[in-house]
Amino acid sequence: MDLYGDFLYRFALFRVRDSIAAEDLVQETFLAALGAYKNFNGHSTLRTWLTAILKNKSVDLIRKKAKERRSVEIKYLDHVIDGNFSGQAELPLLDCKCTDTPMKLYTHKEFMVMLYKCLSELPGRWSKVFIMREIDGLSTREICEDLNITSTNYWVISHRARRRLRACIKKTYLFD
Secondary structure (H helix, E strand, O other): OOOOHHHHHHHHHHHHOOHHHHHHHHHHHHHHHHHHHHHOOOOOOHHHHHHHHHHHHHHHHHHHHHHHHHHHHHHHHHHHHOOOOOOOOOOHHHOOOOOOOHHHHHHHHHHHHHHHHHHHOOOHHHHHHHHHHHHOOOOHHHHHHHHOOOHHHHHHHHHHHHHHHHHHHHHHHHHO
């Protein structure tokens, strides 16, 4: 630990950009090395072997955080899309506050970019209906008058738009 601890910490900090996570990764690396030391055959230096363990731990952590973030965003999106469109759905991602952290603001921006990308793939009227209702907060009557459609047509379009958006977003977040 005395020989390689500082080096491994700097290496981890460069990868994850979080001092607490870097410390945890170094500790996990040493614990894993202790458990697997009997398998160390000396084909590389101890420093190289420890660095390889740390790289794998770093990648695992980054993947875990990305998966957790996607899970939260998918749940949020299901809440927005699966709403009955009975009143304006809450879109807190549109209302960034001055107290939001840079990471939270980045996540908001990333989500909105993805949402608008998926909206652009919908037929024109479908995306208009979704935006008018969920983002602009217009009532069913206002939307029907503006787009010159019946309320039945509005509900069919809304349903189809939600389904297509859900599929697009899940595809984007789960397979990109």
